[in-house]
Amino acid sequence: MKFPYSQKVLEHFKNPHNVGQIENPDGKGLEGSPACGDMVAVYIKVNPDTKVIEDIKFESYGCASNIATGSIITDLARGKTLDEAKKITWKQASEELGGLPPIKAHCSVLAVEGLRAAIKDYEEKHGLVTEKEPTTEEVIRRRLKHVMNPLTGLDIIRTNLILKTSVEDGVVRVVVDLPANHQFAPAIKEDIIEKLGSLWDVEKVDVVFTA
Amino acid sequence: MPRSLLENPRFNCKNSRFYYLIWGGREIFENIIYLDNAACTRLDEQVLEAMKPYFFDTFAVATSEFGYSMGIDAKEALEKARENLASKLGANSEEVIFTSGSTESSNTALKGVALALKEKKGKHIIVSKIEDFPVLNTAKVLERQGFGVTFLDVDAEGFADLEELKNAITKETILVSIQQGNQEIGTVQDLKAISEICEEKDVLLHTDATHSFTRLPLSVKELPVDLITMSAHTIHGPRGIGALYIRKDTPITKFMDGGFQEFNLRAGVEDISSAVGFAKAVELVTEEENRRLKAMRDRIIDKALTEIPEVTLNGSRDKRLPQNANLTFHYVEGESVTLHMDMRGFAVSTGSACFSRSLEASHVIRGIGGDHERAHGSVRFTLGRYNRMEDADAAIEAMSEIVARLREISPLARK
Numbered sequence: 001m002k003f004p005y006s007q008k009v010l011e012h013f014k015n016p017h018n019v020g021q022i023e024n025p026d027g028k029g030l031e032g033s034p035a036c037g038d039m040v041a042v043y044i045k046v047n048p049d050t051k052v053i054e055d056i057k058f059e060s061y062g063c064a065s066n067i068a069t070g071s072i073i074t075d076l077a078r079g080k081t082l083d084e085a086k087k088i089t090w091k092q093a094s095e096e097l098g099g100l101p102p103i104k105a106h107c108s109v110l111a112v113e114g115l116r117a118a119i120k121d122y123e124e125k126h127g128l129v130t131e132k133e134p135t136t137e138e139v140i141r142r143r144l145k146h147v148m149n150p151l152t153g154l155d156i157i158r159t160n161l162i163l164k165t166s167v168e169d170g171v172v173r174v175v176v177d178l179p180a181n182h183q184f185a186p187a188i189k190e191d192i193i194e195k196l197g198s199l200w201d202v203e204k205v206d207v208v209f210t211a
Numbered sequence: 212m213p214r215s216l217l218e219n220p221r222f223n224c225k226n227s228r229f230y231y232l233i234w235g236g237r238e239i240f241e242n243i244i245y246l247d248n249a250a251c252t253r254l255d256e257q258v259l260e261a262m263k264p265y266f267f268d269t270f271a272v273a274t275s276e277f278g279y280s281m282g283i284d285a286k287e288a289l290e291k292a293r294e295n296l297a298s299k300l301g302a303n304s305e306e307v308i309f310t311s312g313s314t315e316s317s318n319t320a321l322k323g324v325a326l327a328l329k330e331k332k333g334k335h336i337i338v339s340k341i342e343d344f345p346v347l348n349t350a351k352v353l354e355r356q357g358f359g360v361t362f363l364d365v366d367a368e369g370f371a372d373l374e375e376l377k378n379a380i381t382k383e384t385i386l387v388s389i390q391q392g393n394q395e396i397g398t399v400q401d402l403k404a405i406s407e408i409c410e411e412k413d414v415l416l417h418t419d420a421t422h423s424f425t426r427l428p429l430s431v432k433e434l435p436v437d438l439i440t441m442s443a444h445t446i447h448g449p450r451g452i453g454a455l456y457i458r459k460d461t462p463i464t465k466f467m468d469g470g471f472q473e474f475n476l477r478a479g480v481e482d483i484s485s486a487v488g489f490a491k492a493v494e495l496v497t498e499e500e501n502r503r504l505k506a507m508r509d510r511i512i513d514k515a516l517t518e519i520p521e522v523t524l525n526g527s528r529d530k531r532l533p534q535n536a537n538l539t540f541h542y543v544e545g546e547s548v549t550l551h552m553d554m555r556g557f558a559v560s561t562g563s564a565c566f567s568r569s570l571e572a573s574h575v576i577r578g579i580g581g582d583h584e585r586a587h588g589s590v591r592f593t594l595g596r597y598n599r600m601e602d603a604d605a606a607i608e609a610m611s612e613i614v615a616r617l618r619e620i621s622p623l624a625r626k
Contacts, residue, residue: 013550019620030622037564037572037587038544041622059622061587063546063565067620107565181355183569 005064006098013064018074020057027125029117031110032194038062038107040070042114044077046122051082058114062107065100069108072096073115082119088112102153106191109148135199140165140172143199147191150184161188163210170203172196179211244602245558248445248534248595249394249422254488255447255596261491262449265484273472273481285483292483292490299425299493300439301432302456308473309486312453313421316440317345317388319455319477320417323463324386324438325353331462333383335359339371340578343394345440346419347574350388359383368527369398369579373408380412387416392423395562395575395591396526397535399427402434410435415461421445421453425496426504426533437461443485447596448492452485504594505533507603511592512536514607519614525576525589534594537562539576539585540610542624543617548590551613557606562589584623 005013025043032039039062045055056078058070073093077085090112094100100108123129133139141157149159156162156176164175174192178185189207196205245253265288273289274282290304297307310316325336338350340362354360361379364372371389380387387409392399402418409416417438420429424441431439439456443449457463457476469478508531515522515538525537540548545561552559560566562573563586572586581589592606618624 013547014554016620037583039622059620061542061621061623062544063563064550066544066565067547104565181351186571187564187569 004101004104005068008096008098009065009068009100012068012071012097016060016067016071018057018071018078019059021059022055022057025118027118027120027122029114029119029121031113031117038066038110040066040110040114042070042074042111042118044118044122046082053077053080053082053085056115058111060111062110063104065104066107066110068097069093069100069111070114073111077115082122086116086119088115100153103150105148105153106150106187109146113146132200135167135172135196135201137165137167139199140167140174140196143195144174144192147188147195150187156188156192167202170201171206172202172204173206173208175208175210177210180209182209185209243556243558244598244605246592246594246598246602246606247558247560248598249591249593250560251444251450252447252595253597254449255492255495257495258448258488258491262484262488265487269483273483289481289483289486292486295490296441296454296493297456300456301430303459305474306431306456306459308455308457308477309481309489310453310455310477311451311482312444313343313419313440313442314345314453315477316442316453316455317343317417317419318349319463319466320438320440320457321346321349321353321386321388322466323476324415324417324461325358326464326466327462328385329358332385333381334385335361335381335383336386336388337361337363337376337379337384338388339363339365339390339400341365341369341393341396341398341575342388342390343419343421346388346390346417363389365398365578367580368530369393369396369575370527370530371400371405373401373404376405377408377412380408380414384412384414387414388419389416390419390421390423391429392420392427392532392535393526393575394422395573395589396537396579397422397531398526399423399530399532402429402436406434406436422532422535425493426501431456431458438463443489443492446492446496449485449488452482452489454489500596501533504598507594507598507600508533508536508592510600510603511607512538514604515540515610518607519611523585525579525581525585536592536594537589538592539581539589540614541584541588542621543588543614545586545588545590547617548588548610548613551617552606552609555609555613557609559606560591560593562586562591 022043026046027044029042041059043057044053047054056074058074060067060070076088090109145155145157147156149156152159163177166173192207193205269284271281271285273286293307294304297304350360415437419440421442437458442453465476521541523539545563546565562576564572572583576586
């Protein structure tokens with residue numbers, strides 16, 4: 001019998017590390033995917049001088065890969081500076097876990113986003129971020145790198161699923177190279193809308209399928 | 212069943228309830244509690260015994276009465292099986308055809324009637340929103356081919372809106388398809404009222420009885436239903452065989468071409484052994500068994516609602532399939548629950564998007580007005596012949612611990 005999860009994923013799922021809340025955290029991030037419904041909250045305590053993450057905890061409302069990634073990513077981030085922690089990728093987390101099934105990429109990437117959101121929250125609170133960035137095609141493509149292609153487990157930009165993007169007067173248009181009746185079309189569409197709709201200057205997101 | 216045991220190459224699966232392992236000369240029995248009987252059931256040994264002769268002795272194709280002896284015997288066995296199945300419905304033998312399962316039965320019903328009536332009567336069909344995929348996705352395909360399809364709303368417990376049904380039927384309507392019992396939440400529709408509406412408006416009615424056949428009464432003498440989908444895999448029969456009841460004189464055209472088997476409605480060499488197995492499986496379901504399943508179902512529902520906080524029942528409390536319990540355990544995710552349950556030796560299912568092949572949350576839970584969160588934490592327990600009352604208790608005890616543990620790490624749970 002072959003299970004989709006590695007032994008390490010199962011261990012972290014059964015006994016996740018760094019679970020819970022931190023009272024009065026220095027930074028807090030909550031990320032959710034409406035496409036699958038999973039949610040991850042990340043809390044950090046940061047040393048104000050060294051900018052090292054001294055404590056980190058997470059909570060998960062999600063599936064096994066979501067819980068396991070939350071566990072490993074908090075292990076990885078502990079003791080790192082904010083700048084180092086920002087660079088932790090989903091791929092790294094996945095490798096640490098001995099691999100994750102491609103179809104589960106979108107649930108597990110949330111933990112990485114949760115960590116980045118917590119860091120961003122800290123930076124905003126401490127005046128470390130510059131002014132708001134206007135949404136451009138480049139920003140859109142950067143955001144879409146967080147939408148996973150369930151067929152491959154890689155993001156939809158890298159797997160060339162996005163044919164075209166445009167932005168005009170707050171309306172973003174994304175053309176996806178899939179038929180509208182594809183097995184994963186509704187899930188991908190919801191994910192794209194969630195990722196782009198939350199940008200400060202975006203009013204509407206149109207997702208168009210090729211057939 | 213611990214996963215480490217499953218991964219051991221020396222591990223040997225004896226049957227679906229008991230796993231057997233020789234570990235350093237020691238015998239360990241592990242009880243698997245299988246609670247996913249809506250997906251598939253364990254074959255009953257008596258069914259296998261009934262099937263065996265048609266693999267090894269009377270293995271010939273069913274021939275006409277002018278064929279050779281073995282073929283005539285095979286034909287007789289097939290017709291006997293058909294007769295037994297038909298009599299369960301109060302139908303005539305000529306009104307039942309064997310298929311490869313409920314998917315094919317429902318495809319045949321919807322596409323067959325659509326093909327037969329699109330020129331003669333119209334191109335409109337009505338299906339409920341919470342039908343299982345064979346009906347739902349066939350309707351969607353017909354829609355793309357130019358048919359008008361009304362996807363009928365259901366209420367918070369899953370009952371089809373009968374007023375909407377009345378209003379939706381037009382002169383163009385050729386078929387209404389509403390299931391008897393729901394695959395996920397177990398809601399049992401008021402088929403009597405539905406069939407009366409269809410009869411009055413002179414529209415054909417198909418019902419998917421995959422999960423209700425033999426578990427609930429269904430007689431074509433009492434109800435004017437025209438087409439009924441049935442399957443053996445849900446009642447401890449073999450998988451890969453189903454049947455379709457087609458009331459005499461119902462306009463239907465076959466959509467898969469080949470030979471003239473099954474009254475020229477289903478081409479292909481007949482699967483005699485499976486047909487015999489199906490009939491045997493039907494024979495083995497008793498009212499006593501259905502009462503037993505219902506008592507276990509009620510135990511699961513009552514125990515979950517009283518012993519675990521923040522649990523919602525999905526579907527109707529009383530008008531539900533005797534073998535189905537479906538509950539949402541708020542603030543936890545279903546795939547995590549099923550994996551934890553698996554590690555403790557229970558097989559259950561969930562409507563969570565993470566568990567589904569398309570990554571979409573259950574269309575049934577969403578159809579009854581539930582949000583993603585309701586589907587996310589929904590767990591389905593479906594019972595069968597090999598379950599005992601202790602299984603119901605053990606399942607909820609395990610659920611209680613698992614849910615408490617997952618809530619501890621959930622950002623949504625109130626602490």
